[in-house]
Each structure stands twice: as structure tokens, then as C-alpha cells.
Amino acid sequence: MARARAGGTAAREGGAGPASPPRRRNRRTPRGAGRARRPRPHQVLHPGAPRHPAGAGHAHPYPHRRPRRRSADRGMTDMNETTGTRPGFWKRLTQGLTRTATELQTGITDLFTKRQLDASTIEEFEDVLIRADLGVENAAHIGEILRLGLFNRNISGEEVREAVAGEIEAILTPVARPLQFEAAGKPFVLLMVGVNGSGKTTTIGKLASTLKAQGKKVVLAAGDTFRAAATEQLKVWAERTGASLVARGPGADAAGVAYDGIEKARAEGADVLIVDTAGRLQNRAELMAELEKIVRVIKKQDPSAPHAVVLTLDATVGQNALAQVEAFQRVAGVTGLVMTKLDGTARGGILVAIAAKYRLPIHLIGVGEGIDDLQPFAARDFARAIVGLES
Numbered sequence: 001m002a003r004a005r006a007g008g009t010a011a012r013e014g015g016a017g018p019a020s021p022p023r024r025r026n027r028r029t030p031r032g033a034g035r036a037r038r039p040r041p042h043q044v045l046h047p048g049a050p051r052h053p054a055g056a057g058h059a060h061p062y063p064h065r066r067p068r069r070r071s072a073d074r075g076m077t078d079m080n081e082t083t084g085t086r087p088g089f090w091k092r093l094t095q096g097l098t099r100t101a102t103e104l105q106t107g108i109t110d111l112f113t114k115r116q117l118d119a120s121t122i123e124e125f126e127d128v129l130i131r132a133d134l135g136v137e138n139a140a141h142i143g144e145i146l147r148l149g150l151f152n153r154n155i156s157g158e159e160v161r162e163a164v165a166g167e168i169e170a171i172l173t174p175v176a177r178p179l180q181f182e183a184a185g186k187p188f189v190l191l192m193v194g195v196n197g198s199g200k201t202t203t204i205g206k207l208a209s210t211l212k213a214q215g216k217k218v219v220l221a222a223g224d225t226f227r228a229a230a231t232e233q234l235k236v237w238a239e240r241t242g243a244s245l246v247a248r249g250p251g252a253d254a255a256g257v258a259y260d261g262i263e264k265a266r267a268e269g270a271d272v273l274i275v276d277t278a279g280r281l282q283n284r285a286e287l288m289a290e291l292e293k294i295v296r297v298i299k300k301q302d303p304s305a306p307h308a309v310v311l312t313l314d315a316t317v318g319q320n321a322l323a324q325v326e327a328f329q330r331v332a333g334v335t336g337l338v339m340t341k342l343d344g345t346a347r348g349g350i351l352v353a354i355a356a357k358y359r360l361p362i363h364l365i366g367v368g369e370g371i372d373d374l375q376p377f378a379a380r381d382f383a384r385a386i387v388g389l390e391s
């Protein structure tokens, strides 16, 4: 089945090692043609070895200087740079990713129980990764890593999962970035975009709470003028977080609401303006044109704005998420991603496919219905949880 996706060559130069495994030809295009990473077989052979010097990106360089703060005061930045230190955080993540982790863990364990690594095992292994939506190129790349390092050897499922986690972490580390609310002037304008029900409102609620905890002044603009309930939802978040709300009636011009939002944020000296927008399918031209207009109107007020355009993606839509990134990027200039509903799919590898293809920052992931299930994205945690390994 997965073979139908084949295309191009999987050839990589050199480094075959003593086992000299046979090269597969004309199967798949290597991951990111023209920018393919070099395979690192030593990381497979020594799966426990640190992947980044001195644990870069995971450990605080001066832990003794870090001020202690209550969890409610933690900003996105703090939460993102630590791993495994927040009670409940890891549990939520692993529970949320159970379906994908089970799919991957079972697939890998079935394949590698007391079995030598040969060409057909690698092909089946790549299919397991593809079924979890990691993408053909990532699957081929990880398969190649195994082939180069461990061909003709007995290998356990645990070793393979360690190797997969390592490779996924390497793909995700550069894109795991907290949302920084920094602009030359005030307010920092954040535009939230995405298809219906992808989690925009939940994300706005989370961000507004976090900003409030940091002592920032926030204005919310109810740019979803299609759905009356959307304004109501936003109003609840405004009340809960002490943010100001800007809204016009149902059916009003969404760009006008964004305009009002900037005016109000300036008048109030607010730090951050978050503009909600109506959910829209990326193939609805008229709605995408409306989004373009919102961006235009914001830019007229402040040419440097919007300072962030965050696209929320529902992980359960699978490969369609790739088309969404492309369309929203074209129209609104997406600067970062939030992926929700990873708990609702066994194909959470889509996040890895998107990271590898677009290299857009991933700010948050949603692993459940509650606001606390929307978590800052940490590459290592995600990479290990998704293959069912301990943190």
C-alpha cells in the first residue's frame, strides 16, 4: 500500500560501514531533496548517547540561578525549556499521544522481536512510520539510518524506538519555539487563523491566561463575525483573564474589528492584541480573500504588524494539514503553528512531517479537550512520548 507513494531514488553517498548493506534503488525521494541531512549511524548504535552537546536546549545553563516560581506564573518560555519537571505535564502528553504511541510501539515491536535487520524488515518498518503519518521522506530517512548502522544485526524493538525518538527529536528541536511577544512598539499584534474547530479559541484562551500571569495587558478582538457564539466564547475568556474585548455585531466586517482592536489596544496602552478570525477552509477563495483583507488593514495601521500569525491545525485531518499550512502561509504569512487534537488520532506523526517540510516554529500542542491539555511544545518530550518511551 505504502509502496504506491514511492518516487525518486533513496541513494545516499558513502558511509555504508562494514556491513555494507545493499542499497535500495528507485524507491523514494530522500527526505528534503537538496537539503537532506546526513545519516548519523552512530546515534543508532549508541542510542543512549546525548544528541546535543551538553544537552543543549534542554538544560538551563545556570540552574542554581533560576528563580523559583509558582506554576501559575510560568510563561510559555519557561515551560518550553524544561522537560519532565512539571508534575502532570508528562502524563498529559503521554496519555494524549497514546493512540499514536501504541500504533508505533506495536508496529515496531512486532517487527523487531528477535529478528535480524534485513531489507524487507526495513521496508515494513518504514511502512509503520508512514502509517503514523510521519511522511514518506522521514520514513525513508529513518529507515536509512537503521540500514547504515545495524544491517544484518539482531536488534530489539526498544533499540529501534530509541533510534526513532532520536531522529524525531533532531527534526523537531529546531522548530520547538515558544511564542515570543516582542515587538519594537506596542501593541504586539497576534493574528489567529485556521479552519473551523481547529482550536483557535482554545489557543487564544491559553495565551491570554499565560500573558495575564506575566502581568501583560491584553486586548482580544472578536474577528469571527460569522458565528455569534464565537464572540460569546471570546467574551468569556476576556472576563476570565481580565482582557479587554473588541467586538462588532454578527456579520460585521472582520477587518473592521481588527482595526478597532488596534485602536483600542493603543488607547489602553495594551501589550498584546490577539485577533480571532472565523474558521475557514483553505480552499474557500472568498474567505481566504477576507483574511487577506484583515492582514492588509492591520498593516495599514502598523506596517510591522501582524507580528505573529499563528495557524492552528487539527491533527486528526492528517495529510490535509499540509495543504492548510501552504494555503494559510500564502495568504496570511503564517509565522508559527499550534497543533491540537493529537489525542484524537493514531497518526500524530503528521506533526513531524509538517516540521520537516515547512520548518515553521511549533509553539503549542493540544493533547486533550481542556485548556491545560494545550502545552508548550518540547521536542524531546514529544519525540519520546510518541514512540512510547519514558521521558
Ligand SMILES: Nc1nc2c(ncn2[C@@H]2O[C@H](COP(=O)(O)OP(=O)(O)OP(=O)(O)O)[C@@H](O)[C@H]2O)c(=O)[nH]1
Binding pocket: 194, 195, 196, 197, 198, 199, 200, 201, 202, 203, 224, 227, 230, 278, 279, 280, 312, 339, 340, 341, 342, 343, 344, 365, 366, 367, 368, 369, 370, 373
Ligand atoms: N480532544 C481534543 N479536543 C480539542 C483540542 N483542542 C481543542 N479541542 C476541542 O475542539 C473544539 C473546537 O475548539 P475551538 O477552540 O472552539 O476551535 P475554533 O478553531 O475556535 O473553532 P471555530 O470557532 O469553529 O473556528 C472544542 O470543543 C475544543 O474543546 C485537543 O487538543 N484535543
